[in-house]
Amino acid sequence: MSRPLKILQLQNRYNVSASDLAEQVIEGLPAGQYEVTTAFLRGRPAAGEPESRAVRSIYFEFDKGATKGLRLGPLWALYKHCRDQRYDAIIVHRFKPISMLMLLNRWLRVPACIGVLHGLGEYDRAYRRWAMRALITPAWRLVGVSRAVRDDLLHCGAGLADAQVRQINNAIDIDRAERLQHSREDARERLGLDPGRFIFGTIGRLVPVKGHIHLLEAFARIRHDHPQAMLAIIGEGRSRAELEALIARHDMQDQVRLLGSRDDALQYVRAFDVFVMPSTSEGLPLALLEGMSGRLPVVGSDIDSLRPILEDCGGRVFPSGNAQALAACLTDVLALPQEQRAAEGERAYAYLRAAHSIETFRCQYKGLLDELLVQGGWRG
Template sequence: MTRKIKVLQLQNRYNVNASDLAEQVIQGLPAERYEVTTAFLRGRPGPGEPVSRAARSVYFGFSQGATKGLRLRVLWTLYQHCRAERYDAVIAHRFKPINALMLLNRWLRIPACIGVLHGLGEYDRAYRRWELRRLLTPFWRLVGVSRAVRDDLLGCGAGLTSDTVRQINNAIDIARAEQLQHPRQHARELLGLSADDFIFGTIGRLVPVKGHIHLIEAFARIKDEYPGTTLAIIGEGRSRDELEAAIERHGLQGRVRLLGAKDDALQYVRAFDVFVMPSLSEGLPLALLEGMSGHLPVIGSDIDSLRPILEDCGGRIFPVGQPQALAERLREVLELSSAQRVEEGERAYAYLCRAHAVDDFRRQYRELLDELQARRG
């Protein structure tokens, strides 16, 4: 019997959920051919929390402080683990795991290595660029999870090329998303929203970087022109007090609804008429893709990680952090006919299926591993 290809997938901290893309990578590697170990430098599941689909999970249990600076204990532990397991391939997510395995692979010489970058600016620091030039070998390929991340890597000044950097778009399981989603009226009932209002909606933690304050400020500019409209925000976080103060300041009580955190929030996405993403910064804009899965028109800020997606799907873009411009985008959608809004939502959905389907995502990682394994031969 042919020996299975042993793959280590390494992440900085425990994070396992149905939409986690590391889990989607695992699902793309058939168990009859691959033996996958998923490992986390920090954290572990609590009682009732999900575990990985991988054949084995390893929780190294390091503190946050241990993963900073020289990280000697982390490096030594990883080295011993990898030497004992004799992996054929590794997939490392985000800068710290990638950097650690690049350092160690000078001695381990694992022949197929993939480093996945989820955000922009990871190699903005001169020292990181210098180190990447020294450590990058033919064993490695870097993956940008979007066009913006890929272009950022190619342009960072570390000598990366289209051969060493690939683009594998972040993705969602569209079929699962649609199965989860409640019909429009039922979703509104579950959230306690009006059956008749026009609802702008968004999903995201209530933290400053998500830009909810700018969305509320924009909505305040149109509330009197369009009295039958509501803004609904699903999420919870430390900015709640600030947002509640803005709601009171603008007299938006009952017009802006802070709905709190919801499990599998995308099940409610069809309660919205339009999905808005006003983020100031995003690495992996899965919430925008989830909005598209509801066949909704989408509006988003012009940050690097959102702009290419919005351009390609026919969405509406506004300058980041500018409520007046965002208010204009809200007005534009309100002035469309119902048929035009449906057409805009279907265009976004078609783009989602074309560019961010999870089956394509899984296949591309599998093919990249196969390519690197073939070079070994």
């Protein structure tokens, strides 16, 4: 009997949760056929925090400074670990770990390597494009987590060919999401929201790229004409003070709620009537998919990673950063009869099932891994 394939999955920093897609990659690799080690350059779980479902977890525990510049310490530690373990394949997430493993694999010669890119513009810098052209080998495939990320990789000027880049859409476990979600009434009670109001909602860290400032400005334009409407934002971050000041300036304290961070925030999406994603930059935001899982109408900015999804699911699109256009979208969806809003939500849900199911996601990663291993001549 052939031994299990030894797989390393490497991430920049510890981040393990039930919705973590790196964990879903592991879930798609049957334990009898694959032996997965997961490794993190930075961080480790604190007491009570979850650990990876991999057979083994490695925490290198480098600080942030060590992973900048030449990164000699992490490179040497990674080289020794991979040399000793003799992995059959490596799956690497995000630019820094990918660049490190591309360099090291000149000596390690791991036959199957997958680099997963989650954001746009990773190869905007000339030296990064030069390094990509110099280091990529037939052992590598790059994965874009959305159509936008894949297209960005193909057109960034790093000389990547179609065959070297794949699109595997980010996904969510829709069945799990639906099991977790509270009813509309229960979710509103848990969040302290008025059960009779019309609620626009969003989930995301309170940081500038999430575009909450534009959402608040848009809501300020419509709130007097629609006093029954509210805006609820689940998330926490460094922009809270700025957002609170804007809420106070427009005297919107009775209509806007900053709800802070919530574990498994997707369990509250049914508290909303409409899900809004005003981001100015994203790879592929899982929060938008979580909104769809609640069968909600969706509104989002026209950035490259959102526009195709919104168009395909029947959502509403506005120019990124344009509060006036966003206000018009909010007004339009408010004016719809309830049955039409429900129909928009059902269309979004049907699209989610067709394009972003976790089962398809797992199968695509397993298929790509197996394809590379066959190409690399693995025989067991």
